[in-house]
Amino acid sequence: xxxxxxxxxxxxxxxxxxxxxxxxxxxxxxxxxxxxxxxxxxxxxxxxxxxxxxxxxxxxxxxxxxxxxxxxxxxxxxxxxxxxxxxxxxxxxxxxxxxxxxxxxxxxxxxxxxxxxxxxxxxxxxxxxxxxxxxxxxxxxxxxxxxxx
Numbered sequence: 001x002x003x004x005x006x007x008x009x010x011x012x013x014x015x016x017x018x019x020x021x022x023x024x025x026x027x028x029x030x031x032x033x034x035x036x037x038x039x040x041x042x043x044x045x046x047x048x049x050x051x052x053x054x055x056x057x058x059x060x061x062x063x064x065x066x067x068x069x070x071x072x073x074x075x076x077x078x079x080x081x082x083x084x085x086x087x088x089x090x091x092x093x094x095x096x097x098x099x100x101x102x103x104x105x106x107x108x109x110x111x112x113x114x115x116x117x118x119x120x121x122x123x124x125x126x127x128x129x130x131x132x133x134x135x136x137x138x139x140x141x142x143x144x145x146x147x148x149x
Contacts, residue, residue: 002055004048007064011113017073018102018109031102032080033112034070035119036087036094067120077101
C-alpha cells in the first residue's frame, strides 16, 4: 500500500530521493512521477485511499486540492505509462494524466519540482512549501538556464 504524504513534504522528498539515487546507485535507476487532476465532484480523500491501496509500499502519493502527484521509485517510462493506462481505465474523472521519468526526461530534481509547479498551475506562494527550499530550487533552475533562455 502506498503512502499518502502531506503535500508540503513533496520538494524535500524529491530532493532526498534523487540525491540518494545519484549518490548510492551505480546502475541506471528510474524514478517516475505521475500527475493527474480529478474533477471537483470526486472526493479527493476517497480517491487517495483507492490510489494508495493500488500502489506499492515504496510509492508516495501527494494531494494538493484536486491535484495528485505519485512518486514511483524504480519505475521506468514504460512502467509509468502503464500506471497511467490503469488509472485512466479505472476512472473517467481524471484529467491531464501525465507521467515523466528521471533521468530520461528530467534529469535534475529542480526540473522535476518546476514541472510539478507548472502542472498544478498555481502561484508557488500558495503551495505552502518551505520558503528556503523554494528559494534554493528557483536559484538552481536559474543556474540551469542557458544564456538564450
